[in-house]
Amino acid sequence: MSDNAAIPTMFTKLIVADEEAMARYYSGVYGLKDVVRVDGDSAGTGEKFREVIMSASGEMTGQTLVMFNFTDRKPPRDQQSILGFITDDIEALNGRIVANGGKLIGPLRDQREHGVRVQFSEDPEGALAENVELLPHA
Template identity: 60%
Template structure:
């Protein structure tokens, strides 16, 4: 018996040190657009916050990535999430990562047995992303 869905996935928030610089990185490298900014001096997250809400289109939708700044606290030092991106051109994405202050964690790996090429990268603040190009079948 199939259970009815209780909720749907809506967004991912990265806790960052510099929300504007990180938003620009994710715009330049992944083409995400800066859709909306939020500032709240008394958020439910435990103090003042600033956010840049990003998405793939021109309007907010359920596919969004948020650069989340806790104004009175430092960003966490340890990885809390690995972002996953799918691209048609991993080599071009790899170049954009370097051009905008990110780093490669190693070379691009071809994994034909899984039908992918993969490159792990870090953004300018050190957050990990797994970038995947699907191979033609």
């Protein structure tokens, strides 16, 4: 990559069984907004799919999280990814996780040596998320 080449913007696709239900969950917990819905045939695999593209702003700029459903496949059986979210109020986030059908995994842990508080959670389909609150520098 040359010195003046643009740095690519990243996106994440979470393979889910029900893209609509999972879009509601990630909206309710993390405040993500729908950008666009797409359905068709994947150019890469030739399989039918539906997806909901989401972002913090509701615009197709910056990072997006995509709820991706291969419509003719069985629901995912194993963990497809670990999503990471940074928040400034982890207790409030934990409340939204539970209120929207997710569950907390293990205890909320202060990891002062790393400058973070960490809480793992699962969404209603079992996808794992690592939720992090940055601690103030001493």
